[in-house]
Amino acid sequence: MPDIDYSSSSVISSDRVNGTAVFGAGGEHIGTIDHLVIDKISGKIVYAVMSFGGFLGMGQDHHPIPWAALKYDTSLGGYITGITEDQLREAPAQSDDWYRDRQWEERIYTHYGLPYYWV
Amino acid sequence: MPDIDYSSSSVISSDRVNGTAVFGAGGEHIGTIDHLVIDKISGKIVYAVMSFGGFLGMGQDHHPIPWAALKYDTSLGGYITGITEDQLREAPAQSDDWYRDRQWEERIYTHYGLPYYWV
Numbered sequence A, B: 001m002p003d004i005d006y007s008s009s010s011v012i013s014s015d016r017v018n019g020t021a022v023f024g025a026g027g028e029h030i031g032t033i034d035h036l037v038i039d040k041i042s043g044k045i046v047y048a049v050m051s052f053g054g055f056l057g058m059g060q061d062h063h064p065i066p067w068a069a070l071k072y073d074t075s076l077g078g079y080i081t082g083i084t085e086d087q088l089r090e091a092p093a094q095s096d097d098w099y100r101d102r103q104w105e106e107r108i109y110t111h112y113g114l115p116y117y118w119v
Helices: A085-089 A102-111 B085-089 B102-111
Strands: A011-013 A021-023 A029-039 A045-051 A062-066 A070-073 A078-081 B011-013 B021-023 B029-039 B045-051 B062-066 B070-073 B078-081
Touching (some): A062 A102, B029 B062
Parallel strands (some): A021 A078, B021 B078
Antiparallel strands (some): A011 B029, A021 A029, A029 A045, B029 B045
16 A cells, blocks of 8 residues: 655544654643554544653653543644643553553543543 | 553554454455544544455555444454445545545545534
């Protein structure tokens, strides 16, 4: 299959989202997107699993962030989030199988003040 | 980053959607998903670019299908679509830059009887 050049268009390939930068509300680089998590049934993107690369001393672990907390910023060429450092530090700890732990999902969506994606 | 095992959960990594089978309404295998196309601003998946592998004599070219035309079927372990062979054959031909050709997007969404994703 030919490689499609989506650059400078309003869309992006799911392959290319991986590695995209994420910035805080002040424009500071806080991490990158490792991959997206899609709810099979609704077909919606529900999390961006981010790598913070040591930001806030959070280590290299993966951190799922509700997709609704990220917005694309064309001038930055990446995603911007209103999530604060305090919110990141105080986020509910996740177990290894957070993606099938509805109670954890409730806690994380509530923590970031977002409506549940599964309602 | 650790590889997360999303198998037998209700979610899937965007990486793993690629290569997922697509079945027709009768359960027949018609192709596979090559990658997803995401609208940067809304954060919604808007197309699955499919490979039909010669099905219907459509060759190996990529064919963008509106994401809303696919539904995940847990028993099949893949996506099912109500799009018919006739609809596929008669779909409006795409230019190389279909993803930034709103007129073509209008034609394809109208062809498959789906509401525009950009409204």
